[in-house]
Amino acid sequence: MTASVNSDTSFNIISIGGPVLDGYRYSIPFSVPEKLKPFFRTDEFWFECPDAGEVPESIAVIPAVANLLPFAWVFDCELRVDSIDKTFYEAVPHIKRGYDNMACDLILKGSLAVNRVVDNHCDGEIGSPLSLFSGGVDAWCTLARHSAEKPHLVTVWGADVDCENPSGWKKVDEHSASVSRDYGLSYSYVRSNFRNLINYRILDASPTMTACDYHWWYSLQHGIGIIGLAAPLAYACKAPRIYIASSNTEMDKPYVCASDPTIDNYFAVADCRAFHDGYELTRQDKVDTIVQYAKGIAAQVSLRVCYHVQSGKNCCRCEKCARTIMEILASGGNPREFGFTYTSLQFAILMWRMEHVFRLVYPEFYYDIAAAVRDRGITLPVTARWVLSDDLASVCDNKFKRNWERFHAFGANLYHGMKDRINTNKR
């Protein structure tokens, strides 16, 4: 029997209905109280993972529960679901404690109400660990560190490429599939509307969110949301672990990030636990690991790091592409052998923009690059030597760059505000 979706929205109840499998797609209806409705574009959560096949309802519902739980905590709601996996259910208070310590400008309340807690276990031989693979520096470093375990790569369609963008996804999918072929690994994808169903512009502009200045996706959703999507596959493949690569390190504190060892390492489902990998490494350490790893293998390491990743390629025009190119140079590697294609002129223009236009909001990355270049006696191209400036802080961030950024943000807000209004009128 499946739970019916509670239609009474006058109470603080988030109600998750029974998952329905149709072909490859699990559809999970949900309802939210009136006050949360502006934050959602739909009342159906869906995910597709052909390689997971059909799994017990108490497992299939986890992707939706994992992505909606933060709403219950932040907006003090009871999240109701008919059945849930016992290991996951018992992990939830620990995950919430991680959130409590992380998102300390919010008072987290709410609760999880379940009719049936189901004890799921995998019989027989355990499978390979899953490794969430975006193709970026963090994910490649985790693959390099755990290559002996032959991890099963999992890429999520709907995380950085829109779940309704097949052409962008095709490139990402081909990239992950070719990496898995080159390295003799299994590969699966999970597609979901877990981001598309949320209106982040309205949510992030809500009084609750503006008061703490957090961003929902980054600060409260992405870790638990992405690991949750891998849970059905982990169960189906009897994976003992789900690796999720770190983005931050201890030295980056204080930060408010939904993916952290204090949260991710408590995520568990059936006989599988998540592991937040590489937290002790800086980004430069990770690039060093990858460049070293590439020297010992025949296959190419092709990084996919770009902010404008909807095209599936590195644009070699954005700050993140530029930063990664510089990190590879500082590791003694050739960026053109790691998935970056650019001419000398394009490189010079990119470096000029880095020095004069882009506000480099994480100067610590550039301090690390400069230290690595100096320590190793690397000779950078002349146009990149701004990173060795004695006053790197003011190269990274200054009045001109701030004004330029404000000017751009103003234009973007105007555009998206008009788009939202047009979409609201259409409904």
Ligand SMILES: [Zn+2]
């Ligand atoms: Zn880029």
